[in-house]
Amino acid sequence: MLRVFIDKPGGVSVSDCEQVHLSLGHALDVEDPIRHAYTLEVSSPGLDRPFKRREDYQRFLEKPVRLKLKQPIDGQWRMIGRLLEIDDQGITLALSPTNARQVAQSGTGPTARIAWEAIAEAKPEVEF
Numbered sequence: 001m002l003r004v005f006i007d008k009p010g011g012v013s014v015s016d017c018e019q020v021h022l023s024l025g026h027a028l029d030v031e032d033p034i035r036h037a038y039t040l041e042v043s044s045p046g047l048d049r050p051f052k053r054r055e056d057y058q059r060f061l062e063k064p065v066r067l068k069l070k071q072p073i074d075g076q077w078r079m080i081g082r083l084l085e086i087d088d089q090g091i092t093l094a095l096s097p098t099n100a101r102q103v104a105q106s107g108t109g110p111t112a113r114i115a116w117e118a119i120a121e122a123k124p125e126v127e128f
Contacts, residue, residue, distance in 0.1 A: 002034065003041045009059070012044035051122045057086050064125035065093070069118055079112060080125055090115040091122075
């Protein structure tokens with residue numbers, strides 16, 4: 001299995017995957033760098049792939065994200081909110097109504113400042 005992931009600003013469509021599959025498949029047939037039988041699979045990394053780099057966060061500025069935390073903040077291990085700010089120290093979220101109610105009870109307010117080292121995992125909050 002030869003699996004290739006493609007990405008581009010604005011997301012990847014099925015048509016994009018098909019076009020890359022045809023082009024890459026043809027190039028691989030001509031060059032024949034893999035001497036045994038294989039299946040070529042082209043896909044996107046997925047709607048909810050975890051963020052790996054700061055650029056991933058940047059692409060989702062002003063969009064909803066979901067965080068898993070290394071330690072709870074105000075009793076919360078997970079937070080959902082709109083990504084407001086990214087800097088060297090961490091991120092700022094405008095909390096979702098559920099998180100905002102829980103955090104507001106502790107007096108923190110409707111936004112949360114999260115340090116980079118406190119984030120175990122971050123990914124887009126997929127909206128349908």
